[in-house]
Amino acid sequence: MVRVKVPATTANIGPGFDCLGIAIDIYNTIEVEECDEGLYIEVVGQGCHEVPRDHTNLVYSSMQKVFDEVCYRPKGIRMTLTNDIPVARGLGSSAACIVGGMVAANALSGFRLGLHELMKLAVQVDGHPDNVVPALVGGMAAACLEGDEVLYVKMDPPPGIKLAVMIPDFELSTAKARQVLPDAIPLKDVVFNISRTAILVASFLTGRSEMLAVATQDRLHQPYRKALIPHWDDIFFYAGKWGAKGVFLSGAGPTIVAILDEGNVTFIDKMKEAVSAFQERWEIRMVDFCRSGVEVSHI
Numbered sequence: 478m479v480r481v482k483v484p485a486t487t488a489n490i491g492p493g494f495d496c497l498g499i500a501i502d503i504y505n506t507i508e509v510e511e512c513d514e515g516l517y518i519e520v521v522g523q524g525c526h527e528v529p530r531d532h533t534n535l536v537y538s539s540m541q542k543v544f545d546e547v548c549y550r551p552k553g554i555r556m557t558l559t560n561d562i563p564v565a566r567g568l569g570s571s572a573a574c575i576v577g578g579m580v581a582a583n584a585l586s587g588f589r590l591g592l593h594e595l596m597k598l599a600v601q602v603d604g605h606p607d608n609v610v611p612a613l614v615g616g617m618a619a620a621c622l623e624g625d626e627v628l629y630v631k632m633d634p635p636p637g638i639k640l641a642v643m644i645p646d647f648e649l650s651t652a653k654a655r656q657v658l659p660d661a662i663p664l665k666d667v668v669f670n671i672s673r674t675a676i677l678v679a680s681f682l683t684g685r686s687e688m689l690a691v692a693t694q695d696r697l698h699q700p701y702r703k704a705l706i707p708h709w710d711d712i713f714f715y716a717g718k719w720g721a722k723g724v725f726l727s728g729a730g731p732t733i734v735a736i737l738d739e740g741n742v743t744f745i746d747k748m749k750e751a752v753s754a755f756q757e758r759w760e761i762r763m764v765d766f767c768r769s770g771v772e773v774s775h776i
């Protein structure tokens with residue numbers, strides 16, 4: 478039996494659209510073994526009523542990509558998916574299924590693919606690298622596509638900061654959140670984003686956090702997506718008021734993330750109070766960085 482523990486991710490981090498992401502300590506766990514025949518999928522936790530139990534299951538179809546790649550044919554598969562990552566909330570649940578399934582299949586078939594091959598396959602399925610790469614390697618990752626290849630650099634998050642996630646009770650599909658984006662962006666907005674992405678990465682690499690409020694600003698996707706998220710302005714306003722050093726949409730949303738000083742112990746309660754009047758329910762909690770990425774073991 479193989480066990481894979483794969484982290485949630487928060488992508489974009491404001492200006493780093495489709496290229497930056499951070500792994501956080503919310504996990505999906507996959508326990509999988511070969512059996513004599515058939516496909517048996519048990520799902521526990523987030524999305525357990527909606528997740529398909531047949532060949533269309535994303536973990537299973539991702540496993541198949543690896544089996545095809547290495548020409549391995551299991552007789553049957555039995556697996557249990559224990560999901561803590563909220564579904565369709567901008568926390569990389571799909572990337573976690575893809576990465577988890579591929580890493581599990583690679584373990585079952587004798588570890589024939591290396592990290593880069595798995596990364597390449599996972600990015601092909603997910604479409605962009607900003608969730609997949611940190612889910613695989615942990616920490617904060619910058620990634621780009623060069624032809625078919627995925628290039629990435631892993632960074633350690635700066636010391637002295639932590640993250641709060643603000644997760645609403647409604648789903649938002651990535652497809653819908655990408656549909657609202659324009660085909661062309663004015664040059665001044667591109668420069669706005671490039672400069673902030675540069676400052677953001679430089680801040681992480683040098684362990685500095687005093688410019689994060691500006692470095693997490695964005696003009697490529699957030700201005701277009703905010704209409705999909707009720708109380709956007711209120712949440713950004715209150716998060717700033719209660720000490721957030723930077724606030725950004727997590728991936729395609731609808732979750733919003735605040736970067737906090739480690740010593741900020743009042744943020745969660747203050748934000749819970751602020752959102753209590755909203756019509757939707759917002760779950761607000763601290764998360765830690767996942768520094769090591771996906772883990773796989775034989776049990």
Ligand code: HSE
Pocket residue numbers: 488489494495496605607608651654655698728729
């Ligand atoms: N970078 C992607 C987006 C993340 O913002 O659409 C979602 O997978």
